[in-house]
Amino acid sequence: MMAVINRPIPGTTLFDGEQAQRGYALNRMCFSFNDQRNRRAFLQDEDGYCAHYGLDRAQRDAVKRRDFLGMIELGGNIYYLAKLAGIFGLNVQDIGAQQTGLSVEAFKARLKRAGE
Amino acid sequence: MARIVGSIMTSHVPAIGGAIARGLQEEADWKPFFDGYEPVHRWLEEARPDIAVVFYNDHGLNFFLDKMPTFAIGAAPSYRNADEGWELRPAEPFPGEPDLSWHLIDSLVADEFDITSCQEMLVDHAFTIPMALLWPGRAHRPVKVVPIAINTVQFPLPTAARCFKLGQSVGRAIEAYPQDAKVLVIGTGGLSHQLDGARAGFINRRFDQLCLEKLVHEPFALTRYTNREIVELAGSQGIEILMWIAARAALTHRVRRVHSHYHVPVSNTAAGLLLLENRTAA
Numbered sequence: 001m002m003a004v005i006n007r008p009i010p011g012t013t014l015f016d017g018e019q020a021q022r023g024y025a026l027n028r029m030c031f032s033f034n035d036q037r038n039r040r041a042f043l044q045d046e047d048g049y050c051a052h053y054g055l056d057r058a059q060r061d062a063v064k065r066r067d068f069l070g071m072i073e074l075g076g077n078i079y080y081l082a083k084l085a086g087i088f089g090l091n092v093q094d095i096g097a098q099q100t101g102l103s104v105e106a107f108k109a110r111l112k113r114a115g116e
Numbered sequence: 117m118a119r120i121v122g123s124i125m126t127s128h129v130p131a132i133g134g135a136i137a138r139g140l141q142e143e144a145d146w147k148p149f150f151d152g153y154e155p156v157h158r159w160l161e162e163a164r165p166d167i168a169v170v171f172y173n174d175h176g177l178n179f180f181l182d183k184m185p186t187f188a189i190g191a192a193p194s195y196r197n198a199d200e201g202w203e204l205r206p207a208e209p210f211p212g213e214p215d216l217s218w219h220l221i222d223s224l225v226a227d228e229f230d231i232t233s234c235q236e237m238l239v240d241h242a243f244t245i246p247m248a249l250l251w252p253g254r255a256h257r258p259v260k261v262v263p264i265a266i267n268t269v270q271f272p273l274p275t276a277a278r279c280f281k282l283g284q285s286v287g288r289a290i291e292a293y294p295q296d297a298k299v300l301v302i303g304t305g306g307l308s309h310q311l312d313g314a315r316a317g318f319i320n321r322r323f324d325q326l327c328l329e330k331l332v333h334e335p336f337a338l339t340r341y342t343n344r345e346i347v348e349l350a351g352s353q354g355i356e357i358l359m360w361i362a363a364r365a366a367l368t369h370r371v372r373r374v375h376s377h378y379h380v381p382v383s384n385t386a387a388g389l390l391l392l393e394n395r396t397a398a
Contacts, residue, residue: 009348011315016271020181031180033201069314078312078352079175079269083201091131092384096316107317108381114319115380 023075305356
């Protein structure tokens with residue numbers, strides 16, 4: 001019974017204590033983006049801003065690549081990452097398409113089919 | 117004495133706020149969704165609640181991972197919305213009802229819920245969008261509010277069974293509130309959706325329909341699911357059904373389903389709406 005309860009869910013990362021520790025700096029940076037001045041500061045000097053919040057090399061690379069699957073693996077939480085995505089002009093459908101390897105149109109079409 | 121008139125459970129997708137801001141309610145993509153709220157507006161005109169107690173989940177506007185309460189209750193004279201990072205104009209502040217807040221805090225702690233009380237609390241889209249859907253076109257809603265935030269950000273999350281008990285305790289406390297007031301209980305979030313990971317875009321119509329059905333007369337059935345099972349069945353953010361479960365539990369056993377609506381998709385989400393009237397003696 002335990003094996004069933006604890007088996008991993010495909011394509012899904014539960015944001016637990018381990019992830020929350022791994023991603024603390026990254027999420028803390030994203031939390032700062034609630035403030036427009038911080039969003040501007042990030043755009044002016046992305047590397048400097050990431051360094052100020054203490055992101056590690058892997059996290060800084062993932063941010064540089066706009067790689068959201070990578071950021072989630074490295075402890076990012078989607079609620080905070082959505083604020084970073086907004087700076088790049090990406091909404092949750094753009095991120096969804098990126099994470100599933102689909103075009104945005106194909107991703108949207110798949111959602112529509114789910115409702116039929 | 118206060119009386120719970122009913123409960124409204126609704127999705128709170130940020131894109132709804134964008135559509136309202138741009139006036140897209142009559143557009144083909146949006147009309148079927150917004151039309152679903154008309155029976156709710158008519159019911160609210162009749163029921164005229166004075167206070168709304170709102171179970172919702174913060175998405176990183178008020179709470180961060182430095183301090184993450186499992187259950188947090190607003191005890192403020194007023195609640196502000198603010199920039200969540202997307203340049204949307206914040207909603208007007210919502211007037212609080214601190215007397216009821218403290219009554220709930222006292223009652224819940226006496227009932228062994230170790231809640232966090234907040235005399236300052238920013239409310240995010242999970243709170244403001246339901247307000248805009250229920251009372252459209254009004255900057256100032258005709259209700260005072262008490263927000264109750266449930267952690268759905270960082271596991272471990274409270275179980276469905278625990279959220280059910282929280283809702284029951286809130287319901288008992290409201291009914292024991294000595295002021296004459298009509299109270300609406302709101303639960304926000306869901307239904308199935310997943311924003312993150314390779315399974316992004318996951319939607320489960322069958323499970324959503326099951327929830328919409330069970331919440332009416334058999335809500336306890338939903339408390340047997342573990343949170344891991346709910347994530348598997350409803351998607352990572354489909355876990356927001358916890359707020360619906362808490363809201364439902366605040367009502368009595370006997371309710372009448374006034375209205376339900378289901379529309380897929382709104383952004384990445386299966387949007388759900390359920391209005392239950394409480395069948396207590398007036």
